[in-house]
Amino acid sequence: MDPTDGELIESVLRGDASSFEPLIERYSPRIFAMAHRYARRESEVEDIVQEVWLKAFQKLKSFRGEAPFEHWLMRLAVRTCYDFLRLHQRNREAPFSELSDSETDWLERFATQPEALPEDAEAARQLVQRVLEQVSPAARLVITLLEIEEHSVKEISALTGWSVPLVKVRAFRARAEMRKVLARIAREKYL
Amino acid sequence: MNLEQLRQKLIASARVSTPEPRVPYGFSTRVISRIKGCRPLDAWGFWAHALWRATAPCVGVALILGAWSLVTTLKSSSGSGNGAFDVAQEFENTLLAGTEFDSPDSLR
Numbered sequence: 001m002d003p004t005d006g007e008l009i010e011s012v013l014r015g016d017a018s019s020f021e022p023l024i025e026r027y028s029p030r031i032f033a034m035a036h037r038y039a040r041r042e043s044e045v046e047d048i049v050q051e052v053w054l055k056a057f058q059k060l061k062s063f064r065g066e067a068p069f070e071h072w073l074m075r076l077a078v079r080t081c082y083d084f085l086r087l088h089q090r091n092r093e094a095p096f097s098e099l100s101d102s103e104t105d106w107l108e109r110f111a112t113q114p115e116a117l118p119e120d121a122e123a124a125r126q127l128v129q130r131v132l133e134q135v136s137p138a139a140r141l142v143i144t145l146l147e148i149e150e151h152s153v154k155e156i157s158a159l160t161g162w163s164v165p166l167v168k169v170r171a172f173r174a175r176a177e178m179r180k181v182l183a184r185i186a187r188e189k190y191l
Numbered sequence: 192m193n194l195e196q197l198r199q200k201l202i203a204s205a206r207v208s209t210p211e212p213r214v215p216y217g218f219s220t221r222v223i224s225r226i227k228g229c230r231p232l233d234a235w236g237f238w239a240h241a242l243w244r245a246t247a248p249c250v251g252v253a254l255i256l257g258a259w260s261l262v263t264t265l266k267s268s269s270g271s272g273n274g275a276f277d278v279a280q281e282f283e284n285t286l287l288a289g290t291e292f293d294s295p296d297s298l299r
Contacts, residue, residue, distance in 0.1 A: 017227055024219040029212035036210030046215060053222045054229075114196055124204035131201060148205045179194045182201075186194070
């Protein structure tokens with residue numbers, strides 16, 4: 001039988017660093033999936049996940065075991081992703097003239113018949129990535145957690161360490177920020 | 192163009208595409224070797240290193256202040272003629288000021 005998270009953590013805290021490896025193997029897929037939402041390049045994704053695990057190892061003493069290890073780890077991962085976004089703020093005023101043909105085509109079809117468009121189109125996925133890169137780190141985080149991953153406001157508050165009213169305010173501002181970016185696309189493309 | 196509708200359509204498309212939870216080969220081994228390679232933080236070693244590095248600037252500051260006080264003393268002695276005496280006198284006055292006020296003679 002595989003050792004539990006608690007047993008592995010106890011062993012790591014006693015000084016056996018190799019007991020940390022099964023924990024990495026167990027939870028890395030979830031952290032990789034999360035990091036993919038915030039970073040494009042594979043190397044960036046791997047850097048984020050590695051940073052999460054290094055922090056987890058350094059702060060393992062602060063894990064009290066009251067909540068599952070996974071929850072503690074996901075909080076750490078969300079905060080690391082947020083730090084990454086703040087550190088790598090890209091040029092937010094990048095022009096949308098370099099939209100790919102498929103993205104432009106998707107937008108044009110949306111303008112004519114918005115209801116008929118499929119949601120799983122690759123062009124839409126690329127476009128939403130592009131738009132999310134233009135908004136602030138806080139806006140991107142809150143949109144990803146609230147609207148894409150569909151967490152509740154309370155859950156986001158626990159994950160980010162922000163208060164519930166702050167999450168609501170940031171969500172409101174994030175939607176407005178996203179609409180502003182979309183308005184810029186519409187202006188550049190259709191005016 | 193309805194921007195809110197466009198926004199919701201894009202969010203829906205992002206929701207549909209869940210990222211693949213793919214872990215690169217040997218990732219956990221790499222992390223563990225990095226963890227084992229990190230030296231634990233030695234607080235005493237950190238202070239010893241910091242203090243040792245601070246030695247040269249401290250010696251430099253002491254030398255500059257020493258030279259400055261020597262130059263000002265020499266300047267004042269060459270200007271007034273009895274500057275060296277003044278410094279010694281002032282030093283003595285400062286040192287003995289307490290005892291002078293404490294003695295009963297000073298109150299008469």
